[in-house]
Amino acid sequence: MVEMATRDAYGKALVELGERDKNICVLTADLAESTRTAKFEAKFPERHFDIGIEEANMIGIAAGLASCGKITFASTFAVFAPGRCYDQIRIAVAYSNKDVKIVSTHGGITVGEDGASHQACEDIALMRVLPNMRVVVPADAIETEKVIKEIAYIPGPFYVRLGRPRVPVIFSETYDFELGKGKVLRKGKDVAIIACGIMVSKAIEASDILHKRGVEATVVNMSTIKPLDVNLLNDLGGVVKGFVTAEEHSIYGGLGEAVAGVISENICKPVKRVGMMDVFGESGTAQELLIKYGLTADNIVKKALEIVV
Amino acid sequence: MVKLGRDIAHLEEMAKEVRKDIVEMTYLAHSGHPGGSLSSVEILVSLYFSELNQSPETVDSPDRDRFVLSKGHITPAFYSVLSHAGYIPHEELKQFRRVNSRLQGHPASTKLKGIEVSTGSLGQGLSVAIGIALAGKIDKRDYRVYCLVGDGEMEEGQIWEAIMFAGNRHLNNLILFLDYNGLQIDGEVAKINDIAPVISKFEAFKWHTFEINGHSFDQIFKAIDEAKRYPDNPTAIIAHTVKGKGISFMENAYEWHGKAPNEEQYKQAMKELNANG
Structure with missing residues (x-):
């Protein structure tokens, strides 16, 4: 079976979105390579912001960009967003209902050797309880790409949880993602x-x-x-x-x-x-x-x- | 939309009206934050009646100047200014903190146009202001972003993340006002967790700084004019203010951070405000 990491599909989808739409902005907090936003950065440096190791600041900046009509993706590891910036997500993104897509990689225990400090097993719970927030966990690389391209144009906050390792590709290119449908x-x-x-x-x-x-x-x-x-x-x-x-x-x-x-x-x-x-x-x-x-x-x-x- | 330009006499008259509103709103709501509202009055009045290229008619314009209230608890001052500037009917101030009102205890951007982002949890507004400043750079728009930060709020870690980033990015379209009234909920900022020396801190983070009397319109305008001349850095205007300014028993009393006046105190405060000038 073909395997591909969902984060790789994310990087690819961002580039395609960026090519079509000048309004797409991407933020990361010193994890451009790991979250694969680096692919977007290479093509659109003027719309990619590496905030440094400042997750709380990153979320606020994302809300500010969104309030100016930017479709803003913000990415780090799932332990850090939402873990490190919950209050910022709650007030500046969810309560303010901003067009911010928090896409976190390295969700769950398949992070592996880094250990529990880096294995987010609470992130879905944290995001699910926030009003206005939608939560999506794609199953493979194909679905990830469809999800990212779809939610870019559904206004308001999203949390998308992706993983670190290569995982089986279970869907074909004809797979259709529809928000809210199992x-x-x-x-x-x-x-x-x-x-x-x-x-x-x-x-x-x-x-x-x-x-x-x-x-x-x-x-x-x-x-x-x-x-x-x-x-x-x-x-x-x-x-x-x-x-x-x-x-x-x-x-x-x-x-x-x-x-x-x-x-x-x-x-x-x-x-x-x-x-x-x-x-x-x-x-x-x-x-x-x-x-x-x-x-x-x-x-x-x-x-x-x-x-x- | 009322713009008063730099007519100091009229601006001072407006500041007095805003102070009366602050007292009345907190009295009627039996809650709210009069102390820090009263210390911020001249800064807010300067922005909304003179500096901001924004009005109720242009509140959605992509080219408008922006204001982000990071110290979100001073809604009595903020809503009063918004009402005098025509964003909301003055009569509506009576709905402050009441159920079904747009005038939430802390600013809610989904409820009222003119509020860029919801705030109330301290330390967040400057980051949002940075995002707005970056969007202006991307889109090559000339607007400025003003952000009002409290001094107690400077203890939040996120503020320093934001100050570091804005300095490194040379965001010359960003102007921060620090309402330096010296008091926070539990007492003196200097005793609880001193933020001094703020000038050298901002400068170390590559900001351009001014130190002014935050109740002097003249000094506020001079600082803004100077800030606009600096092409390379964000500007921090350190505004020394008096918490509870204008009402004798509230001045420099941290107890008035988040307490409403009772009837007797309300009458006394209004009497003082009406007597002065």
Whole structure:
């Protein structure tokens, strides 16, 4: 399977946007290479600003540019935005409803060897609770490119969470991203697996394993965590016996709780969450960490079987 | 839109009206921040009635001068000035801090045109002003960005991030006013976490600086004129002011940072303001 990092797709999408639209501005906080905004910088130096290691200042500057009609992307690691500049995002971006797209790379534990200080497993929760903020976690490089090009022209604040490592490309060029719509990738009547980010490919893998065991799983790529596709969840709730959510994020505050919130309001069916179990990560390779912390197809299978058996 | 140019007598008359509004608004709202509002009056009046190339009619113009209120709690002064400048009906000031009002306790940019960004959490406005200044450079527009910062607010780390960046980027279209009244919520800035010496700090960060009496229109205009002549750097105008200026029992009393006058205090304050001049 072809692999590509979502951050690489981001860098490519920014350049294409920049070529078409002079209003696109890009900011980073001393991480132009790592976040791949350097590609934009090379072509459009007058619209790329490396603020230095000043995340709070970067977010304020982004809000200022946006208030002058600039479509502004601001990028650093997910531990730093939102982690380092939450209040600035809350007041200058979300409350002010500015056209700022915060696109953070290095989300989750697949950051790997840098360890827990650099592994954001809380960022989705932090962004999801802010009014006006939309939250998107693309599943692969293809979807990332579509998301970036789409949200550039949807006014208002966004948080997009990308990753560091190369991950399987699961969609074809014809894949269509629509904000707020979950994509059903597999159809099955027994259980629904709702996943985002790198866990989508693992959910597909899990559905194959379940199929061999006689369990038919629906797999949904829920890349938009907010606004959540409530209609799709309610429709699925009428069919399946229960849900498994899968995310590279704490089981608190992320996709799992979002899905559980909808299901508990409307349908009384179990929702089992696969994610970080309220623990910090650690150093190790991405693969080692995914296995150690249960972010695997096998763990999704286990949870699904708990529901159907 | 009222512009008073540099007619000092009229500007002083306007400042008095604004001070009355501050007292009345906080009295009616039973809350708000009179102390720092009163210290900022001459700066705000200078900007809105003389300096800013902006009016209610041009509030959406891409070429307008911008003002960012970083010390967001001084909405009594800000809204009063906006009302006299024609952005909102003067009568609406009575709605300050009330439910369903556009006049939120701290400025909300989504509720009222003329507010560039929501503020209220200290330390953020200067960064936004920098973003506006950068946009002006990209688009080759001649507008200026003015930002009003409080002295207690200078303790915030983000302010120093912003000062460092603006100096390094030579943002000559950015003018900062520091309302240096010397007091913050808990007491004297000098005792809690002294920001002095501010002049040498700004200069070390490559800013051009002026030190003025922030209640003197003459000195404010001179500083702005000088700032406009400097082609290479952002300018910080260190405005020495008196917290609670104009009302005897509020002057230099940190207790009046965020407290409303009661009826007796309200009457006394209005009496003093009406008696002076």
